[in-house]
Amino acid sequence: MSSQVRPGSTDRALRPGTGSLHRAAGVAGILAAGLVLAACSPAAAAHALASHLLSTTPPRAALASTTLPAGTPTAMPASNALSPTSGSLPATSGVPVVPWSSPLVLTTTHGTFSSVTVTDSLGLPVQGSVTARGTRWTSQPQLYPSTRYTLAAHLAGSGGVDTQTITVVTDQASTLLTPLFTPGPGNTVGVGFPIYVTFNHAVTNEAAVSAAMTVTSSIPVTGAWHWFSPTQAHYRPQTFWPAHDTITVDAHLAGVDAGGGAWGHGTYQYAFSTGNAWISHANVTAHTLTVTENGKVVRTIPASFGNTISPTQNGIHIVLEKQPSILMPSCSAQVTCNPTNPNYYSLEVYWDVRISNGGEFVHAAPWNHSLGQANLSVGCVNISTSQADWFYHNSGRRGDVVEVTNSAAATDLQDPGEMDWNMPWSAWLAGSGQATS
Numbered sequence: 001m002s003s004q005v006r007p008g009s010t011d012r013a014l015r016p017g018t019g020s021l022h023r024a025a026g027v028a029g030i031l032a033a034g035l036v037l038a039a040c041s042p043a044a045a046a047h048a049l050a051s052h053l054l055s056t057t058p059p060r061a062a063l064a065s066t067t068l069p070a071g072t073p074t075a076m077p078a079s080n081a082l083s084p085t086s087g088s089l090p091a092t093s094g095v096p097v098v099p100w101s102s103p104l105v106l107t108t109t110h111g112t113f114s115s116v117t118v119t120d121s122l123g124l125p126v127q128g129s130v131t132a133r134g135t136r137w138t139s140q141p142q143l144y145p146s147t148r149y150t151l152a153a154h155l156a157g158s159g160g161v162d163t164q165t166i167t168v169v170t171d172q173a174s175t176l177l178t179p180l181f182t183p184g185p186g187n188t189v190g191v192g193f194p195i196y197v198t199f200n201h202a203v204t205n206e207a208a209v210s211a212a213m214t215v216t217s218s219i220p221v222t223g224a225w226h227w228f229s230p231t232q233a234h235y236r237p238q239t240f241w242p243a244h245d246t247i248t249v250d251a252h253l254a255g256v257d258a259g260g261g262a263w264g265h266g267t268y269q270y271a272f273s274t275g276n277a278w279i280s281h282a283n284v285t286a287h288t289l290t291v292t293e294n295g296k297v298v299r300t301i302p303a304s305f306g307n308t309i310s311p312t313q314n315g316i317h318i319v320l321e322k323q324p325s326i327l328m329p330s331c332s333a334q335v336t337c338n339p340t341n342p343n344y345y346s347l348e349v350y351w352d353v354r355i356s357n358g359g360e361f362v363h364a365a366p367w368n369h370s371l372g373q374a375n376l377s378v379g380c381v382n383i384s385t386s387q388a389d390w391f392y393h394n395s396g397r398r399g400d401v402v403e404v405t406n407s408a409a410a411t412d413l414q415d416p417g418e419m420d421w422n423m424p425w426s427a428w429l430a431g432s433g434q435a436t437s
Contacts, residue, residue, distance in 0.1 A: 100145040100170035104128070106137040111157035113137055121148040144255045145173040145263055176265035177201050177209075177258045181249060183398070185270035191243060191277045192318040193399025194420045195235040197251075202230035204259030209233075210432060212256045212264060218246040226431040228419070233432075238425050240401065243277040243294055278395035280362075282381055284312060285406040287372045289362070289381060291395055301387045302372025304365065305407065306379040310334075313379075315411030316403045316421035317355035322396040326352045326361075333359065333378045351388035353396045355381075356417035362402065364388035 098104070104126075106116060112134030118126040126149065128139045143149070148169045155162050182196040183189050195215065203209050210225045210233065221237040228234060241247065248271045253264030281290045282303065289301040306312035310333070329346040331337035336344050353362040358379075365371070365382030376382075381402070383391065401421075411422045 100143045104139040111155040114154045114156040117152045173263035175262040177262045187272040190397045190399030191240040192401040201262040213251040224432040245274045278400040280402045282404045304382040305375040310378040311409035313409045314407040319400040320354045322353045351392040
């Protein structure tokens with residue numbers, strides 16, 4: 001029922017790019033005659049890297065260049081050339097590889113730094129600072145996995161100013177976070193269908209991952225993510241999606257620190273749409289199922305709901321799936337599994353529209369002669385065969401809404417058919433951060 005969204009042609013290498021990071025670690029190393037990118041911690045083995053990186057990067061630090069005060073001593077041979085040493089990881093395509101988890105440290109043995117400028121492959125700057133003596137520069141924010149950096153050092157001495165440049169690339173993160181989105185690209189769903197994303201690794205930095213996944217719609221709405229577990233988040237609007245809306249999911253996960261050593265992988269973009277707004281109101285005490293299409297009542301159907309032992313659950317349900325027929329035995333309804341019991345049954349039931357994972361359906365019930373009069377089912381919404389046929393072919397799309405009222409049974413907030421729309425908006429936001437529109 002779900003479709004996995006895979007990176008498209010815009011994801012040129014599908015490698016972690018850049019994101020929002022905060023940790024600082026050891027120091028990586030590259031040496032030049034007179035100019036040293038120092039290593040204060042052992043380097044790990046390098047991962048194979050592509051020769052180009054993702055083209056989409058969130059904004060980062062605004063400071064690119066650190067300049068020393070005027071009057072800095074000037075003494076620097078102009079013949080110095082940068083070259084990697086054993087302090088770096090193995091080179092990729094001639095470019096030295098350095099650990100992404102360590103800050104860059106640049107030192108000079110001749111002269112002092114008048115300024116140091118470091119940029120990544122997109123030209124975005126990296127902040128850093130020079131020591132008071134002017135011989136050591138250290139990057140301040142953490143680096144990003146699988147990212148190319150260009151370092152330009154301006155060294156001053158009595159002989160003038162010399163500019164030297166070196167390019168390095170950081171190694172790949174060991175744990176890559178990938179998503180599975182539902183609904184899939186091009187799907188048309190009902191106005192109550194949330195966006196589900198399931199990750200292959202637990203996320204502890206939920207705020208950063210949520211911020212990297214934007215949702216926009218052709219008819220603007222206010223919506224937000226909510227985390228139901230470390231591996232699953234749902235997105236929904238404050239109220240149902242508008243009818244005939246186009247919703248676009250844009251997840252720039254590359255380089256996002258998901259926490260626990262996991263880093264986002266790839267960029268994902270796709271769109272799906274909603275159909276007509278089919279919203280049905282199931283009134284348990286009135287024994288009716290009132291069906292609306294785009295706000296207009298189109299049918300009021302006599303119905304029979306769950307009995308006192310197995311009442312239909314209150315609350316907003318969404319259609320999860322439908323099947324033209326299902327074998328429904330009394331054993332699965334927890335009535336009886338004993339074929340000799342007078343309450344035992346095994347029925348081929350038609351026009352089945354599932355509205356909860358716990359076994360609630362809207363379906364045909366030709367054996368129930370109390371439709372519109374009494375509640376005799378074991379939790380399902382019983383309607384006539386002709387009405388069930390009509391409902392199945394009209395309001396049976398995934399995400400169509402069935403709201404049950406006046407039942408004695410509480411909503412099951414753990415059930416996929418009920419968990420999203422029965423949570424107050426304030427509680428929804430408490431599990432996601434700020435709302436977006």
